[in-house]
Amino acid sequence: MEKGRYQYYAIIQNPEKSRFNRSFVFKNVREWTDPNGKYQAAQCLSVKPGSNGIYVVDLNDKENGKLKAGVLDRAVKGGVFPIIGPYDTIVDAVVAENKVRPLTVAQKLARGEADHAELEALRRGKVAPKLDK
Amino acid sequence: MSELTGNIRTDQVLAAKVPVFMREQIDILDSERAFFEHLSRQFRKVKGIENMKYNFLEQRSYPRFMTCDEITAAADTEVHVDNPSYAHTDQLIYNTRTQEHYLMNEAIGGVATAGTITVLNLTGTGGITTATAVGDILQIGPEAHAEGEDIPAAYSNTPVERFTYLFQHDKRRANTDIMARQKEYGPSQLIIDRKQFWVDEMRALAMLLYTGKQNREILSASGPRRHAMSGIMEQITSNVVDFDDVPGAMTLASVGEILRLTMNHSASSTTKVGICGQNAWAGISALPAAAIRTTVTETAWGKKLNTLITPFGTLSIAYDNMLSAENGMSDKFFVLDPGYIERLHMTGLETHLILNVQNSTDIHNQIDVITGTDGIRVGLEELHAQAENIN
Numbered sequence: 001m002e003k004g005r006y007q008y009y010a011i012i013q014n015p016e017k018s019r020f021n022r023s024f025v026f027k028n029v030r031e032w033t034d035p036n037g038k039y040q041a042a043q044c045l046s047v048k049p050g051s052n053g054i055y056v057v058d059l060n061d062k063e064n065g066k067l068k069a070g071v072l073d074r075a076v077k078g079g080v081f082p083i084i085g086p087y088d089t090i091v092d093a094v095v096a097e098n099k100v101r102p103l104t105v106a107q108k109l110a111r112g113e114a115d116h117a118e119l120e121a122l123r124r125g126k127v128a129p130k131l132d133k
Numbered sequence: 134m135s136e137l138t139g140n141i142r143t144d145q146v147l148a149a150k151v152p153v154f155m156r157e158q159i160d161i162l163d164s165e166r167a168f169f170e171h172l173s174r175q176f177r178k179v180k181g182i183e184n185m186k187y188n189f190l191e192q193r194s195y196p197r198f199m200t201c202d203e204i205t206a207a208a209d210t211e212v213h214v215d216n217p218s219y220a221h222t223d224q225l226i227y228n229t230r231t232q233e234h235y236l237m238n239e240a241i242g243g244v245a246t247a248g249t250i251t252v253l254n255l256t257g258t259g260g261i262t263t264a265t266a267v268g269d270i271l272q273i274g275p276e277a278h279a280e281g282e283d284i285p286a287a288y289s290n291t292p293v294e295r296f297t298y299l300f301q302h303d304k305r306r307a308n309t310d311i312m313a314r315q316k317e318y319g320p321s322q323l324i325i326d327r328k329q330f331w332v333d334e335m336r337a338l339a340m341l342l343y344t345g346k347q348n349r350e351i352l353s354a355s356g357p358r359r360h361a362m363s364g365i366m367e368q369i370t371s372n373v374v375d376f377d378d379v380p381g382a383m384t385l386a387s388v389g390e391i392l393r394l395t396m397n398h399s400a401s402s403t404t405k406v407g408i409c410g411q412n413a414w415a416g417i418s419a420l421p422a423a424a425i426r427t428t429v430t431e432t433a434w435g436k437k438l439n440t441l442i443t444p445f446g447t448l449s450i451a452y453d454n455m456l457s458a459e460n461g462m463s464d465k466f467f468v469l470d471p472g473y474i475e476r477l478h479m480t481g482l483e484t485h486l487i488l489n490v491q492n493s494t495d496i497h498n499q500i501d502v503i504t505g506t507d508g509i510r511v512g513l514e515e516l517h518a519q520a521e522n523i524n
Contacts (some may be wrong), residue, residue: 006267022373030384042386046374047371050200052215056267090202090267 009055009085010097015104020082023048024075026067047071051080054093057086159325166332167339168453169408171508172436176406176471181480185299185360185506187491191195191513192292195219199242199250201269210238210261211249212475214271217242219387220250222285225274231263234276240286247329296345299477299508300362302338302484306330307491307500327501331486334503338484339455342509343462364365365467365474365519368511372518376464383409383416383523385443385467391518401516402472407441407448411463412523417441417450448512466520482506 011020023046031042047068049055055072059065075081084100087093105109137145158379190425203213212226212235220226220242226235235252241252254260276285306326313323352359372394376387388407395405409417420441438449448468456462478484484505491500511517 017371020366021371022375025374025376025379025390026385028376028379028384028387030386042384044384044387044390046390050202050215051196051267052200052202054202054215056202058267071379074377075375 004088005058006059007057007059007069007072007088008090008093009057009076009083010087010093011049011053011055012084012097012100012102013053013080014102015043015103016081020053021049022081024068024071026064026071053097054090055083055085057091141181153318157319159319161325161329163336164328164332166335167455168436168451169455170335170339172406172408173342173474174476175436176469176474176505177476179476179478179483181478181483182299183480185301185358185479186296186509187477187510188294188296188300189510189512190292190294193290195288195290197273198225199271200275201265201267201271202248205249205261205265207262207264210251210253210260211246212252212261212265212271213249214242217248217250219272221276221288223276223278225253225255225277226250227272227274228261228263228265229270229272230266231269233262234274235261235271235492241288244451294466297363297368297507297508297510298349298360299479300345300360301479301482301504301506302334304330304334304503305500306502307498310497310499323499327486327488330501331503333401336455338507340460340462342507343465343467344458345509350473355386358359362508365469365509365511365517368509369467369517369519370512371515374518374520376520376523378522378524383413383420385420387520388417388441388448389445391468392443392448394485395470395516395518396446398513398515400472400513402430402470404447404449404471406438406469406471408456408467408469409450409452410465410523411452411458413464413466414452417521421521448456464521464523466523468518469511470513470516473516475510475512477506477508477510479506 013020025044025046027043027045029040029043032040034040045064047055047057056069057065057068059069061068067119069086072083072085075083076085084096085093087096196216199214199216199219201213202215205212214220218241220237222240224237226237227233228235234255235250236255236257237250238253239245239251245251246357250262254262255278278285308323308326313321341362341364343364345362346367347363348359348361350359350361351357366476370389372389374394392405392407395401436451438451441448456465482505484503484507487502487504489499490502491498
C-alpha cells in the first residue's frame with residue numbers, strides 16, 4: 001500500500017446508544033460563473049463513514065483530500081463526537097477503537113464476575129498472589 | 134382636607150379621585166402552542182397504546198454492496214471489504230470503479246480469511262485484474278450458476294426490533310378563591326393564566342419532541358419507574374449531516390444532498406417535510422424566488438408550508454421559531470417522512486388539562502393540573518434526516 005496515502009478515523013460505537021453515523025460537509029458552494037464565463041454547479045459534498053464505522057480520507061485526492069481530513073480533524077479535536085484518529089492503517093484504527101469502546105452491561109457483568117472470582121480465590125488461598133519482582 | 138392656593142394642577146387633584154386609565158386588552162408574547170407539537174400530530178392519527186414501551190418491527194432488504202477498506206493488489210484473490218459476510222458463493226461481484234466483475238469463491242465471505250472475500254477472476258482462474266482502492270464500492274450481484282450444479286445455500290436476514298418509550302408529565306397551577314373573584318382590568322388573570330399554563334407545557338413538550346433521550350429509570354427496588362421519551366434527534370441516526378459551520382449555509386444543492394439520503398428507498402413518501410432552524414431558514418429565504426412555491430396541500434396540516442423543488446424530490450418546508458439561537462437550536466434542519474412519524478400516548482392518558490382538582494373541603498384554593506403521556510415514533514429512520522451546525 002502507498003504509505004501515507006490514506007488516513008483512517010474510527011467511530012467509538014457505544015453499544016448502549018444508537019449508532020453514530022454522521023456525515024461531515026466539507027464543501028458547500030452556491031452555483032457561480034467562473035472568470036472564464038463557465039457555469040459551475042452548486043456543490044454540497046460530505047465525508048461519510050463506511051458501514052464498518054470508519055471514515056477514510058484519500059490524501060491523493062487533490063481537490064478534496066485535505067478538506068476531508070480538515071473537517072475530521074476538527075471533529076476529533078472538538079471532543080464532542082466519538083471519533084478518534086487519524087491512523088495510517090485500518091488495522092490501527094480498529095485496534096484503537098476496540099481499546100476504548102465502552103463495554104456492554106453483559107461485558108461489564110462478565111468482567112465483574114471474573115474479578116470477583118479471582119478475589120474470592122485469593123481470599124481462600126487457592127491462588128498465590130502475583131508479586132511484583 | 135388640604136388647602137390650595139392658585140391654579141390647581143393635575144398632580145394636586147386628590148389621588149384617590151383619579152382612576153388608573155388602563156388599556157382593556159393585555160398583549161401576550163407567546164400565546165400559541167408550539168409549531169412542531171402541532172405539526173407532528175397532523176401527519177398520522179395520534180396512536181393510543183397500552184404500555185409505556187412501544188415495540189415495533191422493521192424489515193430491511195439484504196445488503197447489496199460492500200466497500201473496500203484496504204487496497205488489494207492485482208492478481209490477489211482476497212479482496213478486503215468492510216462486510217465480507219454479505220457475499221455468498223458464485224455471486225458476481227462488480228467493482229464500480231474498475232468496472233471489473235469478480236466471481237465469489239467461498240460459501241460465505243470472511244470465512245477463509247477474516248475481513249476479505251475470496252474471489253476469482255471472472256474467467257474462472259487467477260486473481261483480480263486491477264488493484265482495488267480504499268472506498269471502492271462492490272455491488273453484490275446474483276449467483277452465476279454452472280450447468281448441472283446444485284442450487285446455492287440459502288441465506289436471508291431478520292427484521293430489526295425497535296422500541297420507544299412514552300413518558301408521563303404533570304404540571305400544577307393554583308390560586309386562591311379571592312384571586313379568582315377580584316375585579317381586574319380586562320380579561321380575568323385566571324383565564325389568562327390557565328391558557329398560558331397549557332401553552333407553556335406544549336412549548337416544553339415541542340422541544341422535547343426534538344431533543345428527548347429515552348430512558349427507563351428504576352426509582353426504587355420495589356418497582357416504580359420514571360420514563361423519558363425519545364425525540365427525533367435521537368431516533369434519526371443513519372442520515373445525520375454535519376455542516377461543521379462550513380460557509381455557504383443552505384443551498385439547493387445542500388437541501389438536495391440531505392433529501393437524497395432519505396429518498397433512496399421504496400417506502401419513501403414522495404413529498405417530505407422540512408423543518409428549518411433559524412440559520413437554515415435564512416439560507417432558504419435567500420434562494421431564488423422561482424425555487425419556492427406555495428401549494429394548497431401543505432396548508433391542510435394547519436400550518437403554512439412552502440414547497441421547495443429539488444433535483445431529488447419535493448420538500449414542504451417551514452420555519453419553526455423555537456429552533457432559534459435563543460434556544461440554542463439555530464443550526465438545526467430536519468427532513469421528515471410524514472408517513473412514518475407517529476405521535477403516541479397511553480390510551481386513557483392523553484395529555485389534558487383538569488380544572489379544580491383540589492380536595493372538596495379545601496374551598497379556598499383552586500388547583501389545575503396538566504397531565505398526560507406522550508411519545509413519538511420515527512419509523513424506518515433511513516427515510517428521515519437531520520442536519521446540524523448550519524451556519
